[in-house]
Amino acid sequence: MPAVSVRSRTTTTHCPYCALQCGMHLTAGQSVEVVGNAKFPVNNGGLCIKGWTAGEILGHPDRLLTPLIRDASGQLAAASWDAALDFIARRIEEVQSRDGPDAVGVFGGGSLTNEKAYLLGKFARVALGTSNIDYNGRFCMSSAAAATTKAFGLDRGLPFPLEDIAHAGVVLLVGSNVAETMPPIMQYFEAQQENGGKLIVVDPRRSATALWATRHLSLRPGSDAALANGLLHLLIRDNLIDRSYIRDRTDGFDEVRRTVAMYWPEHVERLTGVPEAALIDAARLLGTSPSAMILTARGPEQQVHGVNNALAYINIALALGAVGKPFSGYGCLTGQGNGQGGREHGQKADQLPGYRRIDDPAARAHVARVWSVPESTIPGPGKSAYELLDSLGQKGGVRALLVMGSNVVVSAPNAVHVERRLKALDLLVVVDFFLSETAQLAHVVLPSAQWAEEDGTMTNLEGRVILRRRAVEPPAGVRTDLEVLSALARRMGKQRYFPASESRDVFEELRHASRGGPADYSGISYERIEAEGGVFWPCPSADHPGTSRLFADTFPTPSGRARFHAVRHQPPAEDRDAEYPLYLTTGRVLAHYQSGTQTRRVGQLRDAMREPLAEMHPVTARLAQLCNGELMTLTTRRGSATFRLRVTPTIREDTVFVPFHWGGEQSANRLTNPSLDPTSKMPEFKVCAVRAKAHAPGGEGREGREGREGGEGREARPE
Ligand SMILES: Nc1nc2c(c(=O)[nH]1)N[C@H]1C(S)=C(S)[C@@H](COP(=O)(O)OP(=O)(O)OC[C@H]3O[C@@H](n4cnc5c(=O)[nH]c(N)nc54)[C@H](O)[C@@H]3O)O[C@H]1N2
């Protein structure tokens, strides 16, 4: 096990995983102990099992401790930092002189600190001169981000602090299983219920979260826009909307009114599978509450119509006059540790720091000044995440790729194809602390420090900028991501643009770069974050208190008013049919995190769930003669994968759910559809057509007795 040397015994910091960024105290001794920070206002001391066990990944025996280069025999072999960095710089130079600057791509992640996300974006534009940088947040909140930008003129996941949930009269929680994905958040829902509030959960599964709900609407996957339009239809019909708010603070309602007029309850029941009476009841709860809050997460967003789905829910919040009012409004529950900050500082294909647009001349001029480069040298917008991965190794596409903070072999849709594209690269460099499935394909792997071994800021789902502290020394031989980027820039002769590799210095530059932008961090400092338990952006000056609640008086749109958007229900990119008779939806379980690189290495989490279980309704399983606990092969138009079956009445009869935290034969993403939302470029992780058969080693699925006798195979086919 690599030595973990102690710097100070107890450090106050934050969890390495999700967007809650729970506060914790980390005590480093023989092992690293974690307890929740009772004074941090988000989790108030609560942690989930991933947080408690996070210390285990620091001194883990699988840690990468030296750079690796693929040798002549095709094996990854230990190499010195000089050899690895020289090799990368030389190959990049070769690729760019042959195929141009855009032939080198960068793929970042929402787990990177703000400082890393900022420097990675600058590295792509200034050191590499490429437009091709994007990140895994594209697979995460991009649909809600696009929708809130359209409707409110600004994307901050939650425009209010979490504590507002406790005081909301009704919360409509859509496609979000927070009881598993952010357990300490449940304290706010518990308090809400104690205060007499109601919770309506919209999910094709009666999830752990739905068990907390006053009402559960079990909609058909891919039917969110129909459901939302149906609710708004009823609110208008029953005169439960806020007409003066609509008149004074919004534009575009008339067209929405005309559109939702077509979504009468019987019709919506047919589209969504949600009974008419349940719709009427939910609309009444929402419309009669003094404070209605609508929260969406990946369920409605990770769809080919993800932006429209989010807009349809936003329309309800606007019609109720809820946005900008106390304990009310619309919010998107951001997912990754720095899912929020990671989308603000320039690792997105179309973006510059401070949440500026890369095609905005004033934004370009400002950032060019901060970077000391001519404005004309900053490239324009590049390819979005899946488009970038799809172009790898292709003529005219990206030929060399640097991956920092993502494991796309497991987490990208249509994963077999993505793996093939990665293998076609002239150069794949992966910076990680474990040999992830993606790192296993690399030409060069660089070992980096992790969360508790370095300082850096993160922005949680509320827009609260927090500070992670170095609690232990990184193992000998590894470097921080910031050091890696600076060292590579030096190899490329660009060192004068990358003088800093200390987090605090990079943050100072980020403050200037963000000044005047929508996500303005210029008034935030490490000292303020520590003294104030985090600072909410926008915070434009040192004496500004930060902005915990947005939109109270106005919206940052040109008119100062919010915008309605008329959207229609459209079927998913791939609907079920005779050949693929079920819907497949994918998501998360409590014990594992994302592509599983970290959590599959923690004993307690592995024991909690050793393999992915595919959920299927008993009626569907019985029709297919599939039994609980048996292996089942799922097949879509992209490929097949095998899972152990969990028969449960908590899921719709027409739907199968699989968690995506595993790779190889058990990878949900071998099955998923890479069709993209036209605006956000979000892939349709949440809906595709699938067929299920009993597993037959060596074949797609074992035929049942009837199958061998010429009848139907054992295949799941709902009514
Ligand atoms: N344990 C754990 N926690 C995590 C993570 C993790 O990997 N593991 N990841 C973090 C990250 S990055 C994210 S983005 C968040 C995600 O957090 P969530 O969005 O809560 O998680 P998911 O499981 O992806 O999806 C939520 C729900 O959407 C439902 N759903 C499926 N299809 C549809 C549909 O068509 N419409 C609707 N309305 N719902 C549908 C699913 O049944 C599921 O219960 O979690 C964060 N927290």
Ligand SMILES: Nc1nc2c(c(=O)[nH]1)N[C@H]1C(S)=C(S)[C@@H](COP(=O)(O)OP(=O)(O)OC[C@H]3O[C@@H](n4cnc5c(=O)[nH]c(N)nc54)[C@H](O)[C@@H]3O)O[C@H]1N2
């Ligand atoms: N089928 C399906 N697929 C999905 C989803 C789904 O719901 N269904 N959800 C999507 C969503 S919402 C997300 S956010 C993505 C996430 O999926 P990924 O992009 O794969 O995210 P992680 O698994 O967090 O990958 C992070 C990798 O970077 C490493 N890492 C973590 N922190 C750092 C760091 O600071 N520096 C460096 N150098 N490396 C680091 C980890 O060890 C890990 O190997 O998956 C998406 N894929």
Ligand code: SF4
């Ligand atoms: S809820 Fe999220 S931030 Fe909190 S302990 Fe669990 S994984 Fe960490």
Ligand SMILES: [Mo]
């Ligand atoms: Mo995410």
